[in-house]
Amino acid sequence: MIPEYFSYTDSFLHRADPRLKIVAAVSITVVIAMSRSYITGLCGLVLSFFLVGFARLDIGVVARRLLAVNIFTAFLWLTLPLTYGGETMEFLGFMTISREGVAVAALITLKANCIVLAFLALMSTSPVSSLGHALGQLGLPEKLCLLLLFSYRYIAVISQEFQRLSRAARIRGFTPKTNVHTYRTYAYLFAMTLVNSWNRSHRVQQAMMLRCFNGRFYTLHPERLTAVECVVFGVIMTGVFIMAFWEFWKLQG
Amino acid sequence: MHISEGILSAPVLLGGGVLTVAGTAVGLKSIDTERIMPVAMLSAVFFVASLIHVPLGPGSIHLLLNGLLGIILGWAAFPAILIALLLQAILFQYGGIVVLGVNTVVQAFPAVLCYYVLRPGLSKGGNAQKIAGFLGGFLSVFLSSLFMALSLALTDTGFLQTAKIVVWANVPIMIIEGVVTMFAFTFILKVQPEILAWKSYWKDENHEVDE
Numbered sequence: 001m002i003p004e005y006f007s008y009t010d011s012f013l014h015r016a017d018p019r020l021k022i023v024a025a026v027s028i029t030v031v032i033a034m035s036r037s038y039i040t041g042l043c044g045l046v047l048s049f050f051l052v053g054f055a056r057l058d059i060g061v062v063a064r065r066l067l068a069v070n071i072f073t074a075f076l077w078l079t080l081p082l083t084y085g086g087e088t089m090e091f092l093g094f095m096t097i098s099r100e101g102v103a104v105a106a107l108i109t110l111k112a113n114c115i116v117l118a119f120l121a122l123m124s125t126s127p128v129s130s131l132g133h134a135l136g137q138l139g140l141p142e143k144l145c146l147l148l149l150f151s152y153r154y155i156a157v158i159s160q161e162f163q164r165l166s167r168a169a170r171i172r173g174f175t176p177k178t179n180v181h182t183y184r185t186y187a188y189l190f191a192m193t194l195v196n197s198w199n200r201s202h203r204v205q206q207a208m209m210l211r212c213f214n215g216r217f218y219t220l221h222p223e224r225l226t227a228v229e230c231v232v233f234g235v236i237m238t239g240v241f242i243m244a245f246w247e248f249w250k251l252q253g
Numbered sequence: 254m255h256i257s258e259g260i261l262s263a264p265v266l267l268g269g270g271v272l273t274v275a276g277t278a279v280g281l282k283s284i285d286t287e288r289i290m291p292v293a294m295l296s297a298v299f300f301v302a303s304l305i306h307v308p309l310g311p312g313s314i315h316l317l318l319n320g321l322l323g324i325i326l327g328w329a330a331f332p333a334i335l336i337a338l339l340l341q342a343i344l345f346q347y348g349g350i351v352v353l354g355v356n357t358v359v360q361a362f363p364a365v366l367c368y369y370v371l372r373p374g375l376s377k378g379g380n381a382q383k384i385a386g387f388l389g390g391f392l393s394v395f396l397s398s399l400f401m402a403l404s405l406a407l408t409d410t411g412f413l414q415t416a417k418i419v420v421w422a423n424v425p426i427m428i429i430e431g432v433v434t435m436f437a438f439t440f441i442l443k444v445q446p447e448i449l450a451w452k453s454y455w456k457d458e459n460h461e462v463d464e
Contacts, residue, residue, distance in 0.1 A: 029351045034263045065346050072257045076415065083414030104411065111259030116346050119258075123343055123350070131343065143281050143289060147336045150293030151300070155340065158294070159301045176308045183429060186307050187436030190316070194298050194437070195445050201294035205287065215286040 006057055006124040012232070013055040017223045018126040018134035020233045025122035027237065029115050031244045036251075040243050041110040047239055048117035055121040062120060069116050073109040080105045128152045133219045142215065149217060154197070162193045254317060254397050254423075255341070255356055258349030262408040269355030269404065273335060276361060280331035288329075295322060296333035300340055307429060314426050320393030321434050323364025324371055325448060330364040331357070355404050363396035375438060375449065382442070383435055390434030391427045398423035 007014070013021070032044040052062060081091075084101030091097045123131065129149060136145040166189055176182045261269075284292050299322050306313040323330040335357045341347045348356045367389050374385030402416035441448055 026350055029258060029349060033259055033261075033266065033349075033351045069257055069346060072255075072260075076260075079415045079418060080411065084411040086411070101411065104409070108260050112257045115258040115349055115351075119342070119346060119349060124346070128340065128343060141281060143284065143286075144277070144332060144336070146289050147293045147296060147332055148339065150290060151296040151333075151336050152340060154294055154297040155300050158297050159304065162301055162305070178308050178310055180432065183307060183432045184436045186305065186316075187433040188440050190302060190305065190318070190433070191437040191440035191444070193301070194295070195441065195448070197294045197298050198291065198445065198448050201291040204294075205290040208290070209287075213286075215289075 006055070006061070006120060007127045009056060009058070011054065011056040011125070012228075013051070013121060014125045016229050016233070017225055018130045019138055019223065020225070020229060021122040021126060022131065022134055022138060024233055024236050024240070025119055027240045028118045028122075031240055031247065032111050032115050032118075035111070035243070035247045036107070037247065038107060038110065040247050041107060041114060043239075043243050043246075044114040044118070045110065047236070048114045048121065051121035051236075052117050055125050057120060057125075062117070065120060066113060066116060069112055070109070073105070073112055076108060077105045130219075130221065130223075133217070134223070136217075137223075146215070146217065154200075157200075158193060158197050161196055162189065165189045165192055254360065254394075254401060255338075255348040256352055256359070256401060256404065258352050260408065261352060261355060261404055265404050265407050266351055266355060269352075269358050271354070273331070273354040273357040273361075276328070276331035276358070276365070277335055280328040280333075283328050284332070292326060292329050292333050293336070295326060296336045298322075299333060300337040303337075303341065307433070309425060309429065314429065316433060317360070317394055317397070317426070317430060318390070318434065318437075319360045319364045319397065320367045320371075320389035320391075320430070321437055323361070323367045323393065324375065324389050324438075326364075327368040328365055330368070331361045334361040334364065359397050359400040359404065362400065363393040366396065367393050372449075375442070383439070386435035386438035387431040389438065390430035390432070393434075394423060394427040394430045395420075398427075 028044065028047065032041065035041060035044070080101040081097040082101070084098040084104060086098050086100040088096040089099045126134075129152065132145050132149040132152070135148070136142060169185060169189060174185055176186075299318065302316045302318040305316045307316060319330070319334060322333060326333055335353070338348055338353060338356050338360070339350075342349055342353065370392075371385045371389050374381050374388075376382075377385075398420045402419045405412040405416040405419065
């Protein structure tokens with residue numbers, strides 16, 4: 001139910017040091033998210049396509065993820081041209097829509113898709129466990145990393161627990177409809193899952209204390225930078241810096 | 254309730270980031286090593302809640318339940334929600350890494366507010382308890398959609414109409430969340446009321462183990 005589709009396959013990006021990937025993903029996202037020109041967006045899109053190809057991701061799954069992202073942008077396409085105001089233009093001969101609204105919606109769609117593609121290629125190709133350790137090495141507070149690792153560890157367990165309960169409800173003739181009975185049943189199923197998880201956390205906590213847990217996690221897979229990785233990510237980061245300078249230069253001019 | 258990457262302006266993203274760092278710092282201070290496990294587990298529960306779809310007319314909506322989490326965890330809801338949203342960004346590409354700050358504030362601030370406003374009502378029992386439970390769902394989603402609308406409107410005044418539509422579109426979700434949160438609290442208070450007193454409870458238990 002909680003798949004990490006993209007971390008199973010293998011490619012150069014999959015094997016690369018997660019620290020480098022996190023830094024690259026954050027830089028690309030920051031630059032694209034703050035940009036206001038189509039040129040930066042298009043350059044970013046080219047870079048993202050390159051990264052997705054490089055990571056050899058399953059195109060079908062990537063397309064489904066993009067569809068989910070574009071539900072929100074579709075909502076903007078439906079509302080912004082009608083409500084944005086400013087300069088108007090004819091549309092289909094019988095109605096006027098805002099030219100700026102269309103421009104803004106187009107820019108947002110470009111930026112959102114570009115960022116998601118880069119994020120997929122860089123972040124989703126690492127298992128969350130190695131991302132957690134990498135974030136710790138990059139200076140995230142230790143408690144936050146522990147929260148991430150533990151929480152990730154139990155998502156599948158808790159999800160299965162909820163599914164077990166809802167399966168039991170369905171076997172007893174429960175069919176979800178739009179009524180209070182359905183909402184009450186879901187609330188009870190969810191609350192039971194919460195109570196069970198709570199008690200589980202208590203047991204896990206005690207088990208960890210017995211094993212002398214001192215608030216630190218040690219990884220069995222220490223990451224080492226290779227020369228090839230440094231070169232490839234150097235090239236990617238140079239591209240990002242050029243986009244940032246171009247954007248800054250345009251803002252000045 | 255996520256804002257996608259690439260929509261908000263730099264000042265809004267920065268503001269959200271700063272508020273999230275502050276809230277998370279306060280939240281992390283309130284949990285020591287012994288309490289990390291229950292917070293992590295509830296963070297995972299919150300993640301799973303967002304995968305639960307309840308029917309509404311011909312379609313369905315997914316639950317949020319940030320109010321419930323906030324009433325249980327208080328300030329610790331900040332790091333818990335931050336982690337759940339980060340996992341959603343990594344696993345499903347909902348939201349993103351730069352907009353994570355804004356998304357966390359949008360969901361965690363109402364949660365913490367519910368903790369302070371509604372906890373007294375929950376401990377009373379009877380109708381006051383039911384009303385507090387309902388408000389825990391209703392208010393948290395209302396405030397979340399309001400914050401989301403605010404961050405859109407602050408980005409660009411042209412988004413104002415879109416922002417209004419966001420709030421109105423969330424009204425049915427507010428009501429359903431209210432009902433679900435009310436029933437969930439009734440259940441928790443009957444089955445294991447000590448969850449709501451988790452801080453003192455956890456400490457006592459560990460104290461016994463120490464001896």
